Amino acid sequence: xxxxxxxxxxxxxxxVADDAQLALKPGTxxxxxxxxxxxxxxxxxxxxxxxVIVHFENRLSVATTVHWHGLHIPFDSDGSPFHPxxxxxxxxxxxxxxxxxxxxxxxxxxxNHSTGYQVAKGLYGAIIVRASDDPIPASxxxxxxxLADNRLNADGSIxxxxxxxxxxxxxxxxxxxxxxxxxxxxxxxxISIRSGEIQRxxxxxxxxxxxxxxxxxxxxxxxxxxxxxxxxxxxEVDELTIANGERIEVLVKGxxxxxxxxxxxxxxxxRYINQTRPKDWEVTxxxxxxxxxxxxxxxxxxxxxxLRRIPALDSTKxxxxxxxxxxxxxINGKKMDMNRVDFSAPLGATEIWDIENIVGMDHPFxxxxxxxxxxxxxxxxxxxxxxxxMVNVPKHQTARIIVRYDDFPGKWMFHCHILDHExxxxxxxxEVK
Amino acid sequence: xxxxxxxxxxxSMFLISVTACTSQPGSPSSSASPAGSQGMxxxxxxxxxxxRGRAIIVSNACGDCHRGGSNPAAPGWLAGVxxxxxxxxxxxxxxxxxxxxxxxxxxxxxxxxxxxxxxxRYGLRPSVTPDVDITGTTPGQGNFPATPHYLxxxxxxxxxxxxxxxxxxxxxxxxxxxxxxxxxxxxxxQEPPDHWAAAxxxxxxxxxxxxxxxxETAVNTAQVMRGRELVIRKDCGGCHxxxxxxxxPNYLGGMTDPTGEFQIGPFKTRPRxxxxxxxxxxxxxxxxxxxxxxRYGLRPGETPDVEITSIVPGQGNFPERPKFLxxxxxWPSxxxxxxxxxxxxxxxxxxxxxxxxxxxxxxxxxxxxxxxxxxxxxxxPRPAVPFPTANERALR
Numbered sequence: 001x002x003x004x005x006x007x008x009x010x011x012x013x014x015x016v017a018d019d020a021q022l023a024l025k026p027g028t029x030x031x032x033x034x035x036x037x038x039x040x041x042x043x044x045x046x047x048x049x050x051x052v053i054v055h056f057e058n059r060l061s062v063a064t065t066v067h068w069h070g071l072h073i074p075f076d077s078d079g080s081p082f083h084p085x086x087x088x089x090x091x092x093x094x095x096x097x098x099x100x101x102x103x104x105x106x107x108x109x110x111x112n113h114s115t116g117y118q119v120a121k122g123l124y125g126a127i128i129v130r131a132s133d134d135p136i137p138a139s140x141x142x143x144x145x146x147l148a149d150n151r152l153n154a155d156g157s158i159x160x161x162x163x164x165x166x167x168x169x170x171x172x173x174x175x176x177x178x179x180x181x182x183x184x185x186x187x188x189x190x191i192s193i194r195s196g197e198i199q200r201x202x203x204x205x206x207x208x209x210x211x212x213x214x215x216x217x218x219x220x221x222x223x224x225x226x227x228x229x230x231x232x233x234x235x236e237v238d239e240l241t242i243a244n245g246e247r248i249e250v251l252v253k254g255x256x257x258x259x260x261x262x263x264x265x266x267x268x269x270x271r272y273i274n275q276t277r278p279k280d281w282e283v284t285x286x287x288x289x290x291x292x293x294x295x296x297x298x299x300x301x302x303x304x305x306x307l308r309r310i311p312a313l314d315s316t317k318x319x320x321x322x323x324x325x326x327x328x329x330x331i332n333g334k335k336m337d338m339n340r341v342d343f344s345a346p347l348g349a350t351e352i353w354d355i356e357n358i359v360g361m362d363h364p365f366x367x368x369x370x371x372x373x374x375x376x377x378x379x380x381x382x383x384x385x386x387x388x389x390m391v392n393v394p395k396h397q398t399a400r401i402i403v404r405y406d407d408f409p410g411k412w413m414f415h416c417h418i419l420d421h422e423x424x425x426x427x428x429x430x431e432v433k
Numbered sequence: 434x435x436x437x438x439x440x441x442x443x444x445s446m447f448l449i450s451v452t453a454c455t456s457q458p459g460s461p462s463s464s465a466s467p468a469g470s471q472g473m474x475x476x477x478x479x480x481x482x483x484x485r486g487r488a489i490i491v492s493n494a495c496g497d498c499h500r501g502g503s504n505p506a507a508p509g510w511l512a513g514v515x516x517x518x519x520x521x522x523x524x525x526x527x528x529x530x531x532x533x534x535x536x537x538x539x540x541x542x543x544x545x546x547x548x549x550x551x552x553x554r555y556g557l558r559p560s561v562t563p564d565v566d567i568t569g570t571t572p573g574q575g576n577f578p579a580t581p582h583y584l585x586x587x588x589x590x591x592x593x594x595x596x597x598x599x600x601x602x603x604x605x606x607x608x609x610x611x612x613x614x615x616x617x618x619x620x621x622x623q624e625p626p627d628h629w630a631a632a633x634x635x636x637x638x639x640x641x642x643x644x645x646x647x648x649e650t651a652v653n654t655a656q657v658m659r660g661r662e663l664v665i666r667k668d669c670g671g672c673h674x675x676x677x678x679x680x681x682p683n684y685l686g687g688m689t690d691p692t693g694e695f696q697i698g699p700f701k702t703r704p705r706x707x708x709x710x711x712x713x714x715x716x717x718x719x720x721x722x723x724x725x726x727x728r729y730g731l732r733p734g735e736t737p738d739v740e741i742t743s744i745v746p747g748q749g750n751f752p753e754r755p756k757f758l759x760x761x762x763x764w765p766s767x768x769x770x771x772x773x774x775x776x777x778x779x780x781x782x783x784x785x786x787x788x789x790x791x792x793x794x795x796x797x798x799x800x801x802x803x804x805x806x807x808x809x810x811x812x813x814p815r816p817a818v819p820f821p822t823a824n825e826r827a828l829r
Binding site for chain 2: 356
């Protein structure tokens, strides 16, 4: 997005959602919804402390919103179902990014009952918030990978099955998945790396429901951050699971030789209920070719041992413990009701949420408005603190999180981020006042 | 009881579609007068007893094995299996659910209501047990046979016997007086040399152990105690753990090893933990969600906690795409219980049973969560078709 502002520390941009025809699959034209004419939409790049003004215009024939997923911003700019933008209307989203919020986020529509449809049609984009004191050396090349699967008909149109068809039923149950695994809107793109180089990859899972188990064949990755930015320290891993809605930051080391080729893959991940597990769930899928240049190896820059400090939220300050039971399509046995407040809490309060998934498929849980910290999963303490706005709660497992409702009163959604589940009411409302 | 193997085979029965009744109307049933020391004699009171027996049979899933499910209008209602393939293997032995219609040659026509009562109360096979009042349970005492021949363990008499006398007599009265005889010779069941005596020793205590057992809480409201009676009599523990005996460890705690699985066509059903454990049981479901499971067969993890007033998808809070409990959970029979009984069961499970931590692996099933198997055409209506259907006879 192009910043039209001349004022310091101010980002003033335009965003338009409109119908478009794009060649998602080479040789075909697909009728899509697009932000500023592209899929993904343009990346919003800002810095901590920036005042951001987004002039949004809805040129679609349906109501929509823009939800700034993960950003800690005022309620009336959250783009939740409470603030629909009708066809032909405009809305200004305005917020200032707090210090410490540097990280990778994304934006997408959040209208009541049709988020899945609008994301499937192409509405999603990345947000990068940078810190002035970023500990990763500026010489490290940065790559953005926005993962979003889709399913097209033979004529290139987006496959949205008839209601009550078996495919529709599978979509409702599993969340809609596609066989085309787009990375930045491309199929199987390549990333070039030089032997000895280190790259910083910001990865966003913008899929409606697909969970990716990411691994680079023959290489380890250095996990340095997730939803709310960098960790305190880097962690070397063989693979990383990223649920839909989540983000990760990894350092990829060019440990191969000049001319080598390898691949970023999505390994099988069983998030499914027995009754509707797809037959091909065990397929490993290639996402990105990682090709080494023929240039002679460069000397590898040092990865800092310490990235930043993350103060752990103090559980002794918690004034309430909420129980959030996730079943299939419901939270605490209830479907979403816009006129109901499920939880009410005072501004500034610290609370613990026990999120219990009591059914046989994963539910990636998202809280609007506030970054939280995971205290434990299945009773096992989290090894280190990090900022999250999503926590995937695998089948029949639990997660305990802690959150402080700083700064912004309002009605904040919490929901399963499988978009079909969200659209069918697996969502609740936290009112902070 | 050596019941697990038999239960697995029960499951295999479920998907056997009930074909048109091939039996011919048989010879007139026995004209034996109403038997049993407290049998009713004639007229309206006999009619009441027969209708009561019918209601119990409909709501006790007798037809799930003996044919017809919970629908007295179904072809072959209670007339027994028709094929060698319909056996229930119990260990190495094949047992075959019998013809319960009052046909003299092939059904219950030759037995008195008292013999049927003794079968239900004591598990004694009517064909080899004298027609006498039994006052003891020790072989050789109080008319209890010195060498008892028991019904095979797949027949849940160990649970049924906890019904009050008048209920068991009502069942016998219906079978003998309310059904038309159907000639259907069922293959004789196989049995061990002890005539299932060893299995009968595992039938649990009779009468029911005093409340509360170690598996139960001290909650003893009238509703919870009613629920306890029903859970025992309906043999919930037969699949969910502990049989009809609340003093068993892991009572209602779900299957603990693969022998508790049911093979339903290509799918495995695993009886779940129905104790109120939050993580592994039903602790996070409300009593209304449990009621909705028992009345409508709706999976509580997939059905909102709302009052349901319809069985038409999308209407009256009935889910647009209902997801049903996996067979052989006999909810099509349980649904015929009165509201207060189903609520009592829910109350007992939630309040009267101590939580057991036992995670049972999820059941399998088709993508429609059995919806195509649970149409009114297949399971019959609720309430049941009025008496008498074509399978039944008006009282003379």
